[in-house]
Amino acid sequence: MASLSHDVFAKVRGHERAEQLRAAREADLLPYFRTLEGPAGPVVEMEGAARIMLGSNNYLGLTGDARVIEGAQAALNRYGTGLTGSRLLNGTIALHLELEQEIADWMGVEEALVFTTGHQANLAALGTLLAPGDTVVADSGDHASILDGCLLSRAKLRAFRHNRMDKLERALEKAAGDGGGVLVVVDGVFSMEGDVAPLGRISELCARYGTRLMVDEAHGAGVLGARGAGASELLGVEDRVDLRMGTFSKSLASCGGFLAGDHEVIDFLRVQSRAFLFTAAAVPAAVGAALAALRIVRSEEGPQLLERVLDNAAYLHGGLRERGFKVVEHEGDQMTPIVPVIVGDDWKAVLLWRALYDAGVFVNVAIHPAVPPGGALLRTSVMATHDRATLDRALDVLASVKTDFEAQHGPLPV
Ligand SMILES: Cc1ncc(COP(=O)(O)O)c(C=O)c1O
Numbered sequence: 001m002a003s004l005s006h007d008v009f010a011k012v013r014g015h016e017r018a019e020q021l022r023a024a025r026e027a028d029l030l031p032y033f034r035t036l037e038g039p040a041g042p043v044v045e046m047e048g049a050a051r052i053m054l055g056s057n058n059y060l061g062l063t064g065d066a067r068v069i070e071g072a073q074a075a076l077n078r079y080g081t082g083l084t085g086s087r088l089l090n091g092t093i094a095l096h097l098e099l100e101q102e103i104a105d106w107m108g109v110e111e112a113l114v115f116t117t118g119h120q121a122n123l124a125a126l127g128t129l130l131a132p133g134d135t136v137v138a139d140s141g142d143h144a145s146i147l148d149g150c151l152l153s154r155a156k157l158r159a160f161r162h163n164r165m166d167k168l169e170r171a172l173e174k175a176a177g178d179g180g181g182v183l184v185v186v187d188g189v190f191s192m193e194g195d196v197a198p199l200g201r202i203s204e205l206c207a208r209y210g211t212r213l214m215v216d217e218a219h220g221a222g223v224l225g226a227r228g229a230g231a232s233e234l235l236g237v238e239d240r241v242d243l244r245m246g247t248f249s250k251s252l253a254s255c256g257g258f259l260a261g262d263h264e265v266i267d268f269l270r271v272q273s274r275a276f277l278f279t280a281a282a283v284p285a286a287v288g289a290a291l292a293a294l295r296i297v298r299s300e301e302g303p304q305l306l307e308r309v310l311d312n313a314a315y316l317h318g319g320l321r322e323r324g325f326k327v328v329e330h331e332g333d334q335m336t337p338i339v340p341v342i343v344g345d346d347w348k349a350v351l352l353w354r355a356l357y358d359a360g361v362f363v364n365v366a367i368h369p370a371v372p373p374g375g376a377l378l379r380t381s382v383m384a385t386h387d388r389a390t391l392d393r394a395l396d397v398l399a400s401v402k403t404d405f406e407a408q409h410g411p412l413p414v
Contacts, residue, residue, distance in 0.1 A: 024350065031353045031365040039064045042386040046362060052394045054316075054380040055364040059223055059337040060297070060305045061385025062253035068292045072254075075288025083281040087114075088271075091281030099291045103258050106298055107229055107244055111266040115275070116282045118218055118247030118257030119145040124273035125214060125243060125259050126185065127152035134180040137171045139163065139197065141190045143216060155180070162190070165201050172209040182211040188231030189219035192366045192379055194338025195330045196224070196231050203240035214243040222251025223337060228297045228306050234334075248290035251297065256282045256290055308384040310335045312391060316382055319395040323402065326413040328377070340366070341378040342413050349376035351409065355401045361394050 012018060024030040037045040040063050044053045062068050075095055083091035096114050103112035115121040126149025130136055134155040138146060141162040150157045158175055160167035168184070175182045184206050186197045199215065206213040217230035225233025228251070232241045243261040248254040259269060269276060281287075296302060313335040320327045326342040343349040346367040353365045356378075364379040371377055382391070406412060 029350050029354050031350060031357075034357075034362070042383055042390050044362065049360065051357065051360050051362045052390055052397070053362055054382065054394055055362045056381060056383065057219070057250035057337075058253060058383055059219075059251045059309050059381070060253070060293070061383040062251070062293045062296060062305075064385075065253070065293070065296065067296060068253050068289050071292025072285040072289040075284035079284035081285075082283050085280055086277055087281045088277050093281075093284060093287065095284065095287045095291055096281065099287060099294070100258075102291065102294055102298070103246075103260055106227065106294065107246075107260040108238055109244070109260045110263040112258050112260040113266050113270055113276065114282075114287070115257040115259070116279050117255065118245065118249060119148070120275040120279060121245050121247070121257035121259050122146050122149045122216065123152055123275035124149075124269055125245060126150050126155075126183075127275065128269055128273040129153075129243075129265070130155035130181075130183060135175040135178040135182045137168065137175055137182060137184045137211070139168075139186045139190075141193065142185065142187055143191055143218065146185055146187070146216060150185075155183075162193075163195065163198060165198065165205070168202065169205055172205060172211065175211070176209060182209070183214060184211050185214040186216070187219070188215045188217045188221075189224070189336050189338070191219055191338070192340065192371055192377060193328050194219070194336045194340055194379075194381075195328070196220070196234070196334050196336065198331070199231055199235040199237045199241070203237045207240065212242045213240065214245065215241050216245045218245070218247040218257075219250060219336065219338065221246040222293075222297050223306060223309060226303065228302055248286070248293070252290045252293040254289035254293060255286045305384045309337050309382060312382040312384065312386050313337050313339055315388065316380060316391055316395070319391065320380075320398065323395060323399040324412075324414060325398070325402065337381050337383070339380045339382065341380060343376045343378055344374055344413050346376045348409060348412070349378060352378060352401070352405055352412075355405055356397065359397045359401050361397045361401075 040056045040058045043050055079093050085091040100112045100114050122145040130153035132154045136150045136155045137158045140159045158171040160171045215232050220230030222228050224231050232238045246258050248256040317339050328340045349365050366377040366379050
């Protein structure tokens with residue numbers, strides 16, 4: 001083969017991230033790609049040992065629920081293993097339509113559209129509704145799939161500092177001069193910090209500047225609000241949010257995503273969004289599981305599950321604070337299942353993760369660029385199905401690992 005004068009693959013050699021990955025693997029310090037050997041319950045089998053799972057998005061603990069498994073199995077038995085085509089051509093089954101109807105009812109909107117993943121739902125909404133000439137105003141903490149959708153659209157992106165309403169207002173002032181349509185898009189619950197967007201003030205600003213508002217409810221749906229419809233419901237702004245996105249990969253114990261809004265918008269996306277049209281429909285088992293989980297959330301049992309997960313979050317939050325950890329505090333002490341501990345230094349966060357892992361507790365680690373430089377977090381999260389004895393055991397492990405860690409590496413932030 002002729003030699004390549006400028007090899008596009010050259011960048012993979014000696015790339016900073018690839019080098020970090022190699023070094024972390026060599027030292028057996030990689031907090032990512034660890035292997036589960038059983039269901040994602042409150043205690044998991046992971047790489048040959050039982051570990052308390054404080055790093056899952058299975059917030060309601062429904063992935064192991066018999067009714068959800070039965071929903072997946074019935075769909076599998078009826079429709080087979082895969083749909084082998086897009087929703088448009090040959091991949092729509094009755095379960096999609098039932099699920100879309102139930103999501104629309106749950107969200108209190110005219111219509112919903114189900115996607116193969118939540119990531120694609122964000123790509124579809126932003127990449128299709130925005131166009132060159134428009135402006136999108138996004139929180140700097142928004143999920144990567146939101147940013148991907150913004151980039152895909154080639155609209156002008158104006159990011160504002162996380163949850164800073166003065167910065168949002170500045171961005172809106174500037175956007176008003178850009179000359180195109182303007183959409184504000186925020187996470188309802190931010191995935192790393194677990195804080196809730198101030199949707200009351202955001203929606204007021206959107207109304208004042210005449211912009212549309214989209215909220216990503218990936219971490220809020222199935223958790224917040226009396227119906228579990230998310231941050232928009234909790235903060236009483238449902239009628240001021242133009243488009244809501246959600247995922248089945250967290251509280252709804254499956255995989256897939258949705259958009260929910262007015263018929264006109266959803267119908268446009270149905271025939272126009274490439275991330276919907278040019279991908280295979282989710283496997284039937286995923287759709288069946290999400291539908292069964294949603295029915296549990298909307299049943300009489302739903303509010304108890306929501307209460308339990310938030311109680312567990314408050315318990316873990318208080319327990320960590322009592323043991324001297326610096327826990328991210330949220331406005332109005334609003335709990336979400338995400339309880340992040342501030343470590344600061346990336347390397348310390350990784351070492352602490354490893355010590356916890358060895359002691360039988362699994363947490364997630366967020367280092368730069370997932371968080372700002374120097375803002376490394378241990379992202380702990382709870383399920384409704386964690387019992388207090390398990391959380392107490394985890395807190396004991398956290399406390400003793402902290403003591404040993406500080407003796408070796410100096411104090412953690414307080
Ligand atoms: C805030 C947020 N939005 C979107 C997504 C994408 O959802 P999915 O996992 O269904 O692709 C996620 C999770 O991965 C998320 O945390």
